[in-house]
Amino acid sequence: MNHSDNLKIGEKGAWLSIGTYIILAFVKLIVAEIGDSEALRADGLNNTTDVVASIAVLVGMKISRKPPDEDHHYGHYRAETVASLFAAFIMMFIGLQVIFNTIQQVIAHESVKPDLLTAWVAIGSALIMFLVYFYNVRLAKKVQSDALYAAAQDNRSDALVSIGAFIGIMGAQFGLFWLDPLAGLMVGVIICKTAWDIFKDATHTLTDGFDEKQLEQIQASIFKVPEVKKVVDVKGRIHGNQAFIEITILVDPKLNVQESHDITVRIENYLARKHNITYAHIHIEPYDV
CATH class of the missing domain: 3.30.70.1350 (Cation efflux protein, cytoplasmic domain)
Structure with a gap:
């Protein structure tokens, strides 16, 4: 099986991410509005931006499958790496946004007690995203796709964001409102670290770096x-x-x-x-x- 065939198989992972993000974003935003949870609302908005990143990965993989032409004698394989780079920028933006929102929450001394339903939606979302992550990371290694691997790391980051939201919501149930900003800060740092690693690998490849x-x-x-x-x-x-x-x-x-x-x-x-x-x-x- 050649690289082009591998990329075609790898597109299944990108489609899975897109479909999952659309459904989860829709559910989270509705439940967050009903249950009055800023953490879950932010998580839902996070998933809407992930749809854009996943589409970028899908487009990059499709472009990479194009055969060599008059302008690209070596093929279009680097489009996949560019897609990884774009996904890294999206992840970094999300991570910084999570950190910024956490700091705002601390400064505003917010102490809202959301409905317990929002916590179950958050933890359920985390479990779903972990399943998507495991599927995509195995598929990425099988078809040797950097872009799909970057998307898988994004899946894991989103699962961590949902866990952070769950911890914050549960803390609010017991009056431990400081758990929400602490969890948000830790999740934001993890997302930024993951984005930086993907960015570093992608730029190393695009500048003809080699092990x-x-x-x-x-x-x-x-x-x-x-x-x-x-x-x-x-x-x-x-x-x-x-x-x-x-x-x-x-x-x-x-x-x-x-x-x-x-x-x-x-x-x-x-x-x-x-x-x-x-x-x-x-x-x-x-x-x-």
Whole structure:
């Protein structure tokens, strides 16, 4: 199964997130209005913004499936990474909003006792989002999708937001109004930390960053080919979840074109089996003793 087919399967996770967010946002906003819960109302508004982030991930995955064209000879795989970056911005905005709202709540000394129904809706929402998270994170690893993995992290963050809302609402039932802002602050920090990690990975990929340890492993694998006298250079960059590797090796200058070509084929096949690298550009130069 190729990368394009994997992305098509991965779109199921994005659709699941969109559908779940729409339903939960609708339920939370209605129950929050009935039960007079600011925490649940904020959680519902949070889910409405998540719909936008999930749509961005879905669009990014669809664009990534497009084949190479005249303007994109390497395909459109980086659209998936851009979608991850957009999801990170949405998550950071949500996290800062949660922190800001918490600080406002502390300054205003709000002490509202919401209806207990809002607490059950919050904890039920958290359980649903954790189920969506586990589904999407497994699917993301299966199809090797950064964008879907970022969406899964967003699912987990939303589950934590709902847990924070539940703690705050339950605290208000017993007069512990300080639990609400404390839980909100902790959740906001967790969301911002998750967003930063996704942002850091996405920007590293978009700026052609590559894991040095993986390059060392690739170089060690190339040395196992007997005809390779020396590995001059190994470079790598990531397009979506595909590694593009450029290699320069030295071989016996007496080899003919066919023999040299056969060496590159063996290296390409070995890298595909050992490191799951589907594209390797190998440049051969003569080895001078």
